[in-house]
Each structure stands twice: as C-alpha cells, then as structure tokens.
Amino acid sequence: MMNVLAFVGLPLLLLLIPIIAFLIKIYSGKSINNPKYPPVLGTVFHQLLYFNRLYDHQTEAARKHSTFRLLAPGQSQIYTTDLQNIEHVLKTNFDKYAKGECNQDVFRDLFGTGIFAVDGDKWRQQRKVASFEFSTRVLRDFSCTVFRRNAIKLVRKVEEYSQANQVFDMQDLLMRSSLESIFKVGFGVDLNCIEGEGQGSSKEKSIMFMKAFDDSNELTYWRYVDPFWTLKRYFNIGSEASLRKNIKIIHDFVDKLITARRKQLDSDVKSEKEDILSRFIRESKKDPETMTDEYLRDIILNFVLAGKDSSANTLSWFFYMLCKNPLVREKLDREIEEVFGNLKEKASSSVEDCIASITDEVLQKMFYLHATLTETLRLYPAVPIDGRVAETDDVLPDGFKVKKGDGVYYMSYAMGRMPYIWGDDAEEFRPERWLKDGIFTPESPFKFTAFHAGPRICLGKDFAYRQMKIVSIALLHFFRFKLSDDSKKVTYKIMFTLHISGGLHLTAVSRRN
Template structure:
C-alpha cells in the first residue's frame, strides 16, 4: 500500500513538472515568436539562437551606444527589437514620428512603468522623476511655477553667476600652478552647488572641496540604483536578512542622504516658523502704535467738537456694520490685515495645484449683534478704543471712490483661492511685504503647502537635484570635449562672448546672456544633439499598439526612444549628422521639433527646467571660453581616454583630465 502511494505521488509530481515545463515552453514560444514586435531583431551575436543566453548577448550588445548606431545603419530600419531577460521585448526606435507618438500623441499608453518606479523608489521616493499618473501630475503642477521668468531672472541667474565666479577662481589657480584637472568631476561639483542652492537654499560645500559626504553618497546612490536595471534579482538581494554587495552600499548611501537632506528640511521649517512668529509680532506692534497715534488725534478732535467720543464710536460701529468685509472679519474673530497675511503665507497656488482653497464660513452677523459686540469692546477701555480706530482705518482703506465700502482689491488673486508664494515674488504684488525671505524650492514648497511631510519635501528636492546635477555637468563636459577638437568654434564663440560683454559695458546681464550669444547657444544645442544627457528614453506599453512606422508593440513591452542614435543618423539630420557643426543651428528658421531634437524630451513630460538648464550652461560656458583654453592632458594630445559609461545618463566613465591655460585677452 505504501509503495503504491509512493508511486502515485511520484506520478503526480512528474506529471505536474511536465505540465509546468510545457506551459513555460508554450509561454516562451508565444511571447517570443507569436506575440512579438513586427520589426527587425538586432543583428545576431554569438551565441545566436540559444534561448536566454542569446537574449543576454543581444541585450549587452544593444547597451553599447556606438553598437546601437551601427545596428540601425546596418538594418536601415526605423525600429528594431530584442528580448531583455526578465523584462520581455524591447522596441527601440529612431523615427521622429514614432517619438512623437510615444512621448506626446499616445502619451497615456506609455508611462515609465511600475518597474522603473520600484527601482528608483528607495533613492528618489515618490518624486516627479519616478512616478506616473495623478501623483506625477500633482508634482508637475506644484513645480511648474518654480521655473518662471521671474525665478530665472531674479534668483537663478544670480546663483549661476556667483558659483561660476568661484569656478573661475579654482580654474585660475590650476592654470597658474599648471595643474591637471578632472574637468568632468569639477563641473559635477559646480552643478550640484548650483542646483543645491536653488533646491535646498543651502551651500553644499562641494565646489571648493572634493571631500563632500553628500556628493559622494549622491553619486554612489545614483550609480548603484542604475545597476538595479541590469539585475533582475535586485529585489531578492535587497530583502535578504544579510544584505551584501551593491545593495548594502546603496542602503548606507541613502541613509546618509536622508540624514543630510532631512536635517536641512527640518532646519528650514524651524526658520520659517520663527520668521512667521517674528513677522506677526512686528505687525502687531506696528498696528498698536498706529492705533494709539490715531486715538490721540481723535481725542484731541473730540475735545473741540460738540460730539462725544462715545457718539463718534457709535457712528463708527454703525458704519462698520454695513461693511461686508468687516462683518466677515468680526465673525471670524481675526484682524483683516492678519487675514490677508495668513492667506499669503498658507495658501497653495492655483497654477500649481489647481485645487480649490478651503474657505471658512464666517457667517454674517446682524447689525444689532455687531453693535452689541462693539459696545462690549468699547467698554473694555483703551484696548477697545484701539480696535475701533483700527476698524475705522480699515474701512477708510477699503472704501471706493464713491464712498461705499467694498472688499479689498484681490484682482491679482484667482477667485476663492489664496495666492501661491511664487506670486509674491513679483514687485507689483499687493502682498509683496509678506513674501517669503527665501526663493529656493524647499522654502517655496513649504510655503505653498505647510502640510507636506518632511519625506515628501525630501523626495521633491532630491528629484530636482538628480535632474539638474548630472545632466548639466555632462552636457558642459561634452561641450568642452567637442570644442577641444574644434578650435575654430572656440575662437568664434569667444569673440561673440567678448563682443557682447563690450556692448553690455563689461558684464553680461540676464537679458544679454539669453539674447546676445546665439553661437554659444548653438554650441550647446549641437552638443546635446550628439551627446544627449539622457541617451535613451524608456517607457512601458500598457496596451497593444502600432507605431506610425507600422511597428507592432505588444502590451508590456519596453519602448525606447534612442535619443543618442537619432542625433547621429543621416536619415534624421542629413549626411553630416555625425559631424560637430554648431552653425547648423543658425541656419534653421526655428528650432527643430522636440520629437526630433529630444534632448529635453517632448510632450507632457518635456523637461520643466529646460530654460533653467540652458541659462546655467550659457552662463558657465561663456565664462569658461572667455577665461581659459582647455587642452587634453594626455601626452599625445588626444582625448582617447574619454569613454561613455552606459546608464540612465551620458556619463564619462573615467572623467576628462585637461590642462588649463589662461586665454589671451
């Protein structure tokens, strides 16, 4: 009997294993040969058709950016595909029409995806860079006003100029000492210092010193997070009781970032609370002083007039009882000027959240109730008299030319909603006197929504740091890389900078920087065409789709817009596509569409900070060209050691060592 049961169990076990094997084989055949994209597969690499191993070989081959360019040129295709182990099919495209379809037209079908969010969550939390859907939309609305013209002109431009001067000093010392400099590392520290002050309102302390805990932790966390994308087992190693290897180091770096960034958040929150208390106290003192002065004046008038102070006070009460503004103020128990101040400091922007502000139903009290309440205040002595005179002053302040009373003029504010702190940055705003003392993103987010948690604030700011640090430093580094090989472009750009400076009287202001340097701007655009900071834009297809070039994209596939490859193909940019030629941008009547020049992406997720990025790079590059020449540090005078490190951004694997020489004036 026992033997029979054993044989029966074995049969069930073997049968189950056979069914599982058949199901797995069927799934592989279905997803590989039936439900597959209708575009050419990447060229075969050894080993060719071996399942899984062949997929790994193809994936590694496709990861090389130069190989990717050669594959598209060899196949003469606008889209190609390959399988990524553990991820399914990858559809890579270089067709501008496909890019427009994925990034704009059919945007909702191509989010970043849950896998992307999970990989980045430990590092960036639920920030704008790692989320989709409503959470991303909320972040986008909150952040959009941060990149207004006012912020660029009155805040960011000054930050860029200040840190650029520090950068010039460091390079000047290197030139005098004939020291070799890793310009890639230095520019990385420069951009972190800039975006750190704009984001946190604090100096990161990494430009003049390489020994920065924040910089080290930030860079390592970024690199180790990228490694997760190539390791399908990262979740397993992350949750093991004894974490080891990259995940262990990543955990330590994230803990360091949390400690440093949250300390800044909490310190800023305390500063803002102290500032609000100080402002409220100062306002109260000024109001009392003004009321006492007015009281003495009215008392002197009352001694000469036949009407008593009490009669005058009663008349004031009667007048105020007909003022709707005063009725609301009395019912809510707060001073009118304090109400405006509270709205200015606590409101959220309509342009950011587009949510209705929570109003307060103050009610309307009858004339008799108001008069009775005021008699009680008046009988309390001098304090009541000051209240009466304050209300008289407010009634006069808010009266129209025809003598009738009305609400204060809130014409600059959207109906029902209080103003966002960014609206207070305008010198013409009525509430300019209560504008926040800081304009960094952290302070503005706090003022816009006091209920944001410390972690939410940390996530928001770190997302902007990662978006603004590496992309800008890499673009500037690649610009110098190209310019070192094209001295004629260096000379033309330098002459343009110096001519603009002479015209401006010695120093370029905000407007001149934006409008008087077309060739410097062209150098930046040409650099981003050949060396886009984000070489691949990855999306996940929610449903089956067909691209404009006819390529079928199965649901669940990864769709990749190959920005780096697009910039180097003759089919997109002409026969000289691989040549660095900034003057091509001066030949255009207008900039190419964003789905062709995808350096800043396109569609709803187009880079919010693109104008800030262009301003920062223009300020820095103009100063670099005006002050210095850069020469390769290698003895043979070539840049052969500069290599690309494949990842989410176009990093230089081993940096870029240069000799700095002061430019002739």
C-alpha cells in the same frame, strides 16, 4: 553508483528548474517570428556583453532597424529612433503610456515618488507646482544671480590650477558647481563644495553626498541588466549592499536639509523664500498627509538629478568637443569678443564685475554659443535613453504592434548619429546646422529629444541653457583649455545620465597673460 548519481543529479536538477523557468518566461508569448512586431535582436541580458559601450551598440542596431526589440522576463522592451513613433508615445497617445511598474521597481529606492518616477495625480501635482515656480521672474532672477556667483568661484578655482600649471578634472569641478547651484536655487542651501575636498564638516558632507548620488545613479542603472538584483537586494549583498549604503547617506543628508528649512520657515512665517523647496513646503501644509517629508525628499532628489547632471554633463562634453574642434572654439572666441567684449576692454574690471555683466541681453545674442551647446546635446544628450510603458495594446506609426506592458524607449544618443534624421554628416560636430542666417533655429522636440517632449517636456530647459551659457562665457573669456592627454580615448560611463568615464582632465592657460 546510482546513489552517487542521484546525489549529484538532484542539486543539478534543482538548479536547472528555475533557470529553465526563467528562460521560458523570457521567450514565451513574445510573437518572436511575427513580422507585425519589431524584430528581436536578443534579450535585455545580452546587454551585459557590450554594457560598457551600450549606447554605441544601440546606435549600430538602430542603423539596421529603426525599431527593434529585446526580450525581457515580463514583456518586450522596444527601442526606436523613428520620429513618428516618439511623437506617438510622448504626445499623441500620452495617456496610453506610463512609467511602468517595472521601471518604477528599478529606480524607486533612489528616486521614490519624485516627478521623474511617477504618473497620474502625483505627477500632475508636482508638475503644477514646479511649472508655476519655473515661470516666475523671481526665480529666474534669483537663479541667474546664483549662476553668476558660482561662475566667479569656477574662474577663481581654474585660475589656481592655471597658475600652478596643474592638470584638473573639469567634469568634477562642473559637477560641484552645478550641485551648488541646484541646492541654492532649489533648496536655499549653500554647500560651498567648489573650492576643494575640504575638511569642514559641511563641505565634507556635501562632497560625500555628491559621490553617493553619482554612485547610486550608476548602481541603480545596473539593475536593468542584472537578473539577480532583487535577490541581492533581499540579502543585502554585492551591488545592492553598496546601493543601500549610498542611499542612506543621501537620505540622511536631505532629511536634515528639510528639517532645517521647515524650522526656518516656521520661525519666520513672513519671510518670502526664493528657493523651490520652501514653496513646496508651503504647499505641503495644504495636504500634510500626502506631502510628507519623505515625499519632499523624493522631489528634491529628482530635481538634483535634473539640475546637476544635465548641465554639468553637457558642459563637460562641450569643453571636450571644443578641445577636439579648434575651429569651433575660435568662432566662439570671436562671438564672445564681439558680444561680451574682449579682455583688453575689460582690463580694469574685476572678475566679479566682469561676470556680473553677463546679462540676459548678452545671453540672447550668443547664437553660436547656443548652437554649440545644442550640438553637444545632440551628440551627447544628458539622458541617453528614455521611454514609457504601454498601458494597453497599441500600434506604432511605423506599423509595429505593441503589447500591454511593453516598454517603448527612444534612444537619444543613437538618434543624434542617424543619417536618416540629421543627414550624412550626422556624426560630425557642426554647430552651424542649428543656424539660419546666423540666428539659432530650433528643431522639433521629437527630433531633438535632449529635453524630452510632449506634456512631460523638461521645465528647466531655459534654466539649464542660462546656467551653461553663463559658465561657458565666464570660463572661455578668461582661459584657453587643452586636453591633458590628447591621445587618451574619452568615453561615457553607463548611468541614467551621460557622465564622462574617468573625468575630463584638462590644463588651462590664462588669457590675461
């Protein structure tokens, strides 16, 4: 009998030892009951219990505690909606906070050493080149030409759905359009993926890339709540096997793109390419040991994340909110008619000529459109949560202590719903909150954090707004949209960026009828 117990007990003991060690690592040295540190609301692994509604759970927690902690195997993860804390981390004490090794371990496989994943010299180098490029008139004009061209494609595609009285996924269509735009502006490549699934090898590969990129985004985020992800990666099983497969598709696609662009530039050295990749390749010749093809690939993937997801996600939520708020849609229709002109006035114009007339002057006058897009971002930020890791011990402005290695995260999704930030109507979709005497009036970037803030504030903010305005004017000018099922609950998918789960299924009615 004792032998049987020993036989059963030994494996159980061997199993319990690492579990106990893991729990000790989570709970020890965290000053749990010390009021000088933020209150503890659980561990990072408790997030599994409400993972599918994670950002709403964080919102509920933030209503009770503007700053709180979740315990992790390393240090604590601090979450805050306090505006002074956010400015302290992102600007005032910028040099004392970094991406952190823990975060970099999570997303290094997908984003490598790109601008969103690194600190120090690599970040400064990429920021310097990108900052210069985004400030040039050439890139601005080139990008607007690309945005208009893809807006024409969108109108043509939606027209097909409208004539067939067919339900379509607006989010998928916008994702394809944004992907085309970022690849043309960023890398000088025509993907031609708006028209449909496609059978041609080029179109097929671009659709595969987009799916692999979105799946990798989701699978990478899952690592934050999966305590066994490093083990699964080592054995190449489960979610980590899927992630590795998707990353290979992504890397193969981008590597071929870089090789082709290098050959084009080498064969035509006098050619002035307008895309960002060409300029980074020229920069790489000054320091070939550092700026390898792998480094360029990482840069590209970071720009894809910023350029595709931010605009497409925001526009998806924008059209959803217009369907749910018809009075806002009517005000937008009036502004478009007043500034851009109505269909009767443009009856003799082709779609191409009509969209070509969406000039900078038109965009600058669209204050209500700008406010509506911004209100969408307030409630549905492209990146719902972001933050930094403390390089040294610190004290936040709200008085709570931070230990070296603690993560400090600001919750943009929750912030948009906080009455103590936006007033009692914080959860209402009200674009008018951004207007003063009819003119758009911005808020502090530490209050409206959709484009980050401080030295790392998004360089592509103005580009994103231009793209979103051109696309929204074009589509709203030609169509009226309706949810295919108004009773269906629309919610988000848990990723680094705020996708609509399951897509946004609409019907479109032509306004030319």
